[in-house]
Amino acid sequence: MWIKRRNLKNLKKRKNKTNKSHIYNPIENNYIKKTKSPTRKRDIEEVTVFAPENFSIINNPDELSKFFDEIKYYIKNHKDNKVTIYFDLSKIKDVTIDAIMYLLALIKNLQNIGLAKHTFRGNLPQNEIALEKFKESGFLDFVNSRVQKVNANANKITIRTGQSNDSKVLKEICDFVIEKANCTRKNTKFLYPLMAEMMYNTYEHAYDGKSYTIKNWYIYVECENNLIKTTFLDTGLGIPSTLRKRFKETLFGEQEGKLLESALNGEFRSKTKLAYRNNGLPTIKNYAIKKEILNLHLLSNKAYCFIDDDAKISAKEMKNKIMGTIFYWELDINGMRG
Amino acid sequence: MEKIIINIAKDFSETPGPRYQKDGEFSGEEFREKVLVPKYNEAVEKKVKLEINLDGGYGYPPSFLEEAFGGLVRKFGKEEVVKTLEFVSLEEPYLLETIQKYMEKAI
Numbered sequence: 001m002w003i004k005r006r007n008l009k010n011l012k013k014r015k016n017k018t019n020k021s022h023i024y025n026p027i028e029n030n031y032i033k034k035t036k037s038p039t040r041k042r043d044i045e046e047v048t049v050f051a052p053e054n055f056s057i058i059n060n061p062d063e064l065s066k067f068f069d070e071i072k073y074y075i076k077n078h079k080d081n082k083v084t085i086y087f088d089l090s091k092i093k094d095v096t097i098d099a100i101m102y103l104l105a106l107i108k109n110l111q112n113i114g115l116a117k118h119t120f121r122g123n124l125p126q127n128e129i130a131l132e133k134f135k136e137s138g139f140l141d142f143v144n145s146r147v148q149k150v151n152a153n154a155n156k157i158t159i160r161t162g163q164s165n166d167s168k169v170l171k172e173i174c175d176f177v178i179e180k181a182n183c184t185r186k187n188t189k190f191l192y193p194l195m196a197e198m199m200y201n202t203y204e205h206a207y208d209g210k211s212y213t214i215k216n217w218y219i220y221v222e223c224e225n226n227l228i229k230t231t232f233l234d235t236g237l238g239i240p241s242t243l244r245k246r247f248k249e250t251l252f253g254e255q256e257g258k259l260l261e262s263a264l265n266g267e268f269r270s271k272t273k274l275a276y277r278n279n280g281l282p283t284i285k286n287y288a289i290k291k292e293i294l295n296l297h298l299l300s301n302k303a304y305c306f307i308d309d310d311a312k313i314s315a316k317e318m319k320n321k322i323m324g325t326i327f328y329w330e331l332d333i334n335g336m337r338g
Numbered sequence: 339m340e341k342i343i344i345n346i347a348k349d350f351s352e353t354p355g356p357r358y359q360k361d362g363e364f365s366g367e368e369f370r371e372k373v374l375v376p377k378y379n380e381a382v383e384k385k386v387k388l389e390i391n392l393d394g395g396y397g398y399p400p401s402f403l404e405e406a407f408g409g410l411v412r413k414f415g416k417e418e419v420v421k422t423l424e425f426v427s428l429e430e431p432y433l434l435e436t437i438q439k440y441m442e443k444a445i
Contacts, residue, residue, distance in 0.1 A: 165363075167354075199356075
């Protein structure tokens, strides 16, 4: 009887301990389901993360930011006990490259949290178009997979990643644009510094050194329907957070969409003593206004800015925050030879 | 009139990099210290102009240009640098104004 009571007591103790270390807000939990609960100390908890059908941050920002935020929140609350996270991507129907890149960056970052080394597993979309998009993006180069990789596609530069300026990648992208648009190096001269500064900012400003995130940028380029489409992202502090950090007193309470719009308009240049700094975003905006780049989307933290064909900036606030910054723009290959 | 010429694409790199050497290859700092400063000193010594040709490369990140030429002004003073340097760019003529701005505002 004593032994039984003692065992019951121990079991209760174990259960309490387990519950305590698994605290996360269940109200926020829409995409994660626990598929295996640990009954013994050495058991590993397993959760399944269900990706939304429209797997695109640019086209579905509110749902995707919530989805990624939920994963981040869950892992942060399980940083001391190992969890197997299974990404169920099978229901994805529509996908854009920004979400694939963000998923890769997120996994890389989350492996960096806490002492527990979490295991990440998953499947691929059943939808053929979405599956092809995953394969052609180079996603499989970053994960261990038995799925057959596709051969290099001459119309795509698969996801590249790095830290600070990478001259080889920049050269590769410029040469790709020159070849596709049948133009000369002179026509891509604006593009090289644009991307170089994005890469450099990732290294120099995007991360604070305290965060668990890795100082990497990701870039992907493809040529489709006479358009060269580029997606660039980092998972650092994000532009609104960086601005708030730098200009603490003046920016308190400002909406992030408005902050990003102000940064695009160059309103922060005058606030720094170094006049040659903070030129990156106004320069990008000017290229969009001159229509050298088209369809510019810029997302950072909760801010989402879009510059339309009439060079009008629309700024809005997303429901949830994304880590870092995403740039997406297009080049019209017929307009590159001018 | 005799002058010393640097063609950045030929004498340094077609793919200029970040501001500082610690941040990656072909930085503005590396260009300034390894190529620009020795040629600048030679030009000052010989009392000739130093021509910087910007054509031929893939493009110039602003931080590269600021560190190279703004950095030269911070090192040797604006008056002497402006007097010695001449810039040529047929492919990107707007760069001349940009560099001038960096040199004027170098602190």
